[in-house]
Each structure stands twice: as structure tokens, then as C-alpha cells.
Amino acid sequence: MGLFKERIFSGFSLSNFTRVRDVLASNHIWYTTKVRDLSGGTGLGASRAVTGSFGIKPDSSKEYEVLVKKKDADKARHLISKITFDRN
Secondary structure, rough: OOOEEEEEEOOHHHHHHHHHHHHHHHHHOOOEEEEEEOOOOOOOOOOHHHHHHOOOOOOHHHEEEEEHHHHHHHHHHHOOOOOOOOOO
């Protein structure tokens, strides 16, 4: 994680990720995102090629993160605490 960034959201729901981004954008809070695909890898011998994707729900195969500037982290957390999230 960057020196001047703090993670304020991490989850597997695209709709929750979108809600967080929308709230931050509408309140003019700068943010950056990371999306990690957990269903496989890259290159020869990727982990999915070895283990397959059995047991991984398609809607849970990506982890979404939202990061903000450290100075905005408290305000951002306060704003997202008011969001009604999907339970996945």
C-alpha cells in the first residue's frame, strides 16, 4: 500500500464496491482502487490450471479494495458507514 494511502474498503461484492466509489466521488474525495482476481494466475503453470476453480463462487472470485489519502480516511469511513451493503 502506498505511503500516503489508506485502505477504507475491501470486499468481494461489485455492487458494494460501486456504492463506496459513488459515495466518495459525490463527496469529492480522491480515491484509487485495486482489484485482485483470485480465480487464477498468469503464465505457465498458473494456480488455476493446477487446482481448477472448483468451489470458488464466480461472484466471489474478485477482491475489491478502495484506498484514499490518509488525511481523508476518517471522513471517508464516516461516509461509507452510512451505506447499506449487500450481504454476500
